[in-house]
Structures are given as C-alpha cells and as structure tokens.
Amino acid sequence: MKTNRLNRVLEMMAEQKMDQMIVSDSSAIFYLTGKWIHPGERLLALYLNVNGNHKLVINELFPVSEDLGVEKIWINDTQNGVKILADLMEKNKVTGIDKNWPARFLLQLMELDGESKYVNGSSIIDRVRMCKDKQEIEFMKESSRVTDIAVEKMIQLVKEKYTEKKMGQILAQVYEENGASGFSFDPIVAYGANGADPHHGTDDSIVKEGDSIIIDIGCIKDSYCSDTTRTVFYKSVSDKAREVYETVKEANLKAISIVKPGVKFCDIDKAARDHIEAKGYGKYFTHRTGHSIGIEDHDFGDVSSINEDTVQPGMIFSIEPGIYLPGEFGVRIEDLILVTEGGCEVLNKTSKDLRIIK
Structure with missing residues (x-):
C-alpha cells in the first residue's frame, strides 16, 4: 500500500467519523496500492478500517503475485463474494461505499447488514487525490x-x-x-x-x-x-x-x-x-x-x-x-x-x- 496516501485517507475517515470503507474503483485501488486491476463485472473490493486490518477481496481470475501491503482474500465465480466481504466487515458501523459500486453488490450488502449506515466514501479519496x-x-x-x-x-x-x-x-x-x-x-x-x-x-x-x-x-x-x-x-x-x-x-x-x-x-x-x-x-x-x-x-x-x-x-x-x-x-x-x-x-x-x- 502507498502508506502516505493511505494514511491521509484514514485520517479523513476518522475526521468524518467513518468507521470503514469499501473501495472498488480501479483508479482508486491503483492510487492506494500501485496496482491496476480491471475486474469487469466481477467483485473487487479494497476494505479499509480506521483501526487497520485492511483486506483486498479479489477474484482468482485476476492473479496478483505482488505484495501490495494488504492481505488478499481470494474468491471465485462459484462463491458469494459479497457474503465473504460482509463477514470481514464490522457490523452496525458507518460504512463508506464507492460512488460507482454496482447496486447489485450494495443492495446485497445492505440486506446482510441493514444496521450499518452507508455513505458515499469516494469523496474522501477523491479529495486526497486532488x-x-x-x-x-x-x-x-x-x-x-x-x-x-x-x-x-x-x-x-x-x-x-x-x-x-x-x-x-x-x-x-x-x-x-x-x-x-x-x-x-x-x-x-x-x-x-x-x-x-x-x-x-x-x-x-x-x-x-x-x-x-x-x-x-x-x-x-x-x-x-x-x-x-x-x-x-x-x-x-x-x-x-x-x-x-x-x-x-x-x-x-x-x-x-x-x-x-x-x-x-x-x-x-x-x-x-x-x-x-x-x-x-x-x-x-x-x-x-x-x-x-x-x-x-x-x-x-x-x-x-x-x-x-x-x-x-x-x-x-x-x-x-x-x-x-x-x-x-x-x-x-x-x-x-x-x-x-x-x-x-x-x-x-x-x-x-x-x-x-x-
């Protein structure tokens, strides 16, 4: 992970009282990790938590051998990627969501954890990137x-x-x-x-x-x-x-x-x-x-x-x-x-x- 960039994002998350964030945009993931991953219609999610323990949920179709400074959670097309992501996350928290994350993923996540408050998390990374x-x-x-x-x-x-x-x-x-x-x-x-x-x-x-x-x-x-x-x-x-x-x-x-x-x-x-x-x-x-x-x-x-x-x-x-x-x-x-x-x-x-x- 690009430590300085990540720290700026985490600081802004804390300032806005955002507990965790799902980053799914390829450009934003590249900005934070230095790696381009283009998942097409498949799930790709960088999970950030203000307390650490970040994870990258990624499909096996997109092999990434490099050490990106974050634990990789591998999924495949026969698994429910949203359920796996939800199990990693803290429940009943303020959760930032990427502005471009498809509704089919977000709606399923909201069903699995309807108690969390979901907000637009992209504004934080967008402003850091400026x-x-x-x-x-x-x-x-x-x-x-x-x-x-x-x-x-x-x-x-x-x-x-x-x-x-x-x-x-x-x-x-x-x-x-x-x-x-x-x-x-x-x-x-x-x-x-x-x-x-x-x-x-x-x-x-x-x-x-x-x-x-x-x-x-x-x-x-x-x-x-x-x-x-x-x-x-x-x-x-x-x-x-x-x-x-x-x-x-x-x-x-x-x-x-x-x-x-x-x-x-x-x-x-x-x-x-x-x-x-x-x-x-x-x-x-x-x-x-x-x-x-x-x-x-x-x-x-x-x-x-x-x-x-x-x-x-x-x-x-x-x-x-x-x-x-x-x-x-x-x-x-x-x-x-x-x-x-x-x-x-x-x-x-x-x-x-x-x-x-x-």
Missing part, C-alpha cells in the same frame, strides 16, 4: 511533455489535408513512438464549423481555407493523463476569427494569472468568463473553464462557477475557455496548471500565439 505528491507531479509533467510533442506534430500535419479521422490515427502512432500507452480520451480534431461542437467526434471532413482547426488531445503515460488544446487556422484567418481567437487567448491568460493557493475555483472561472462576456461572446462559452486531472482525465473537482473550494498546492487542473459559433467555427485554448506554493506552473509549453498554417 493534491498530487512529488512523484505524481513528475508523471504529469512527463505526460504533458509528450502531448506537447504530439500537438505540435498535429499542427504541422494540417497542411497535408488529412481527414479528421486520419489525423487521429496518426496521433496514435505519435504517442506510441513517444512512450505513451494510449489516449487519455478520444482525441478531438475539428475543422471549421465542426469546431462549434465542443465534443465533436472526428469524421471524414477535410480542412478548407479559412477553417479554424481545434486539436484537443491527451495521452496516458506512467498511468497519468495529459490534456491540451490548441486552435490554429488554415491558410487564412478572417477578422472575426482573429478577434475570437485573441479573446479566448486573453481569457486563458487572465484565468491563469490569478491561480495561487487560497483562490476559489469559481473565481478562476469568473476571470475567464467575465472577459469573454465583456467582448460580447458570453453565450457562446458553453462549458466550465476547466476540470481536475490525474490518474483519470476528469478527476474529481472542476473550475466552474459553482465550485467554492479553494485551490491548494499540488492540485492540477485545466484552464480551457472557448467560444463556439454555431455553423461557423470554434476556438478553444487549454493548458494544464499545477498549483505551487507561491502561484502556479503551466505544464503545457506549446505556443498560444495565433498561427496560420500555409
């Missing part, structure tokens, strides 16, 4: 470095006039060549009017002169995700598109400029949103300003108007304002931001100056 340790920060920097290489490659390929789909296929090769294990999310390459859809799915479109090109990509390296967006233009850029681009860029920079420990996430969102609204494009900025990232591309926490939490050193999140004009074009600029003791560090180094690809 502040990255030194090793995690190095992994995130390396993942971002690889994505900077990839986004620059994609920008240079615009002039080849590949379809959006083909660009995505080439991106997979670029990531593999640079040591990444895959995409952190389905890449977005959006030409012209396609860019007005923030989550456009790549298709067979081919770039045309005057198009904006949104390139929103990220990889997984050392089990940590990266995510960046750059928008460029093909052969020419209209005055309107130039104005929109500069507005988004300024919103991105204004939001980054106020990031430091103690600042509220909602105020970071406001810095970007107020600028875009002042330029008359407020209704075309249709999403939150950013999201937390780490083991998952969208970790717990976001940069939104309703998030009153304050940023802390070690947090990493995106700042990605955008303007989307239906039927015309879109512009988004995204960086990952690491909160430091005295301010912040931008993990993405690719230029944000307006670029026209000839």
